[in-house]
Amino acid sequence: MDKNSDVLCQPDKSKSCGACCGLYNYVNSSRSSLTERLRARTKRFHEIVKNKNDIKNYVSETIAGEDWKKRYEVIYCCEYLGFLDSAERKVGCLLHPAQNSGLDLRDVSFYGQKLCAGHLCPSHHFIPKSQSQILIKIIDDWYLYGLCITDIDLVKTYFRLLANHIGEEVKPEVFDNEALKKIACQYFDWKITWPFRSPDANRLGKYYFDGSQYMISYIDYEGYGRDVSKFNTIFLSLSSVFKNAKEIEEAESLILSNIDNFIHTYERVF
Ligand code: SF4
Ligand code: SF4
Structure with a gap:
């Protein structure tokens, strides 16, 4: 989930991965459905979240505005996954410091800052x-x-x-x-x-x-x-x-x- 050099998550400007944030765990995980979902979140996040206190408003609107039916109940679908760039080529964490003028907001997330920043999926090994x-x-x-x-x-x-x-x-x-x-x-x-x-x-x-x-x-x-x-x-x-x-x-x-x-x-x- 975190982004540093030798990891597979954010390899370059033309793509990235968000699988472990639950990206493909929606019953409707088609490209068009996920694109719409991530687009709406990204817009909503940038409109609403001006400081940390605004995050709860973002969450309640996101929860209310989306279909949360999952493929696997045990896999968490994170509400903070969005697009990182205006061209919508990279998916990633809206709470990441790179998205928030250096401020790391991931401590409000389900997994917490440490897990989010440190997780490397088995593909890395x-x-x-x-x-x-x-x-x-x-x-x-x-x-x-x-x-x-x-x-x-x-x-x-x-x-x-x-x-x-x-x-x-x-x-x-x-x-x-x-x-x-x-x-x-x-x-x-x-x-x-x-x-x-x-x-x-x-x-x-x-x-x-x-x-x-x-x-x-x-x-x-x-x-x-x-x-x-x-x-x-x-x-x-x-x-x-x-x-x-x-x-x-x-x-x-x-x-x-x-x-x-x-x-x-x-x-x-x-
Ligand atoms: S840790 Fe693995 S699943 Fe998660 S974003 Fe990186 S490459 Fe994708
Ligand atoms: S808060 Fe964690 S699980 Fe959620 S999108 Fe960010 S890195 Fe992924």
């Missing part, structure tokens, strides 16, 4: 730096960036598959090549556009909440009379729901053709 650098390089969209940078399986599995074929880790500078960048972007765009993502799937990844605990969703391959797909991890990250074995094959072909396309282009260029 589990996604290798070269891979997060690639994401930062190729994605310039807050909505997609936050979804991808927090999906460790989606990121690591892709780069492992590519490395297995190429024989070495793919380096960030490889993505200076526009064709390779485009192919990788197609893969990460699937986080939003994946044709096998059920609109009913009340989740944005492999976890769902059954009312009392997180469960990892699964795909009933046996029921479809087939083995577990080698792309199972990716399918779960993309919240896939298949109607039959044919759809699973189609989904496998999509991933396979993306990887083949990457490898062939890579071999041609390098």
Whole structure:
């Protein structure tokens, strides 16, 4: 949540992440809905909050003005997440000192100043730096960036598959090549556009909440009379729901053709 050099939260001027502030935890977490929500908050915050005493007015108007239905009840949706810039390219904390002439107002928040300032999500530990650098390089969209940078399986599995074929880790500078960048972007765009993502799937990844605990969703391959797909991890990250074995094959072909396309282009260029 805090912003200093080597963290993934606010990597550059063209995007940022707000996932751990509950950004995607609204039942309606579509891009248009979140954009409207963050836009209204940002406007309201700048209009109302002239000093710390005004924050309670901002909160009561925000609570009254929004739909607070959540995907996962246990994840807090923070009312202070908004846009940090007028171009609405960066999501982030409206209470952060950078937004308030140096004044850190985060002590009024649900998590408190210390947690907000110190939190680093698991992606910081589990996604290798070269891979997060690639994401930062190729994605310039807050909505997609936050979804991808927090999906460790989606990121690591892709780069492992590519490395297995190429024989070495793919380096960030490889993505200076526009064709390779485009192919990788197609893969990460699937986080939003994946044709096998059920609109009913009340989740944005492999976890769902059954009312009392997180469960990892699964795909009933046996029921479809087939083995577990080698792309199972990716399918779960993309919240896939298949109607039959044919759809699973189609989904496998999509991933396979993306990887083949990457490898062939890579071999041609390098
Ligand atoms: S989810 Fe991770 S990358 Fe995103 S803002 Fe939180 S700590 Fe930063
Ligand atoms: S107060 Fe904390 S949880 Fe809320 S937006 Fe700011 S950093 Fe995120």
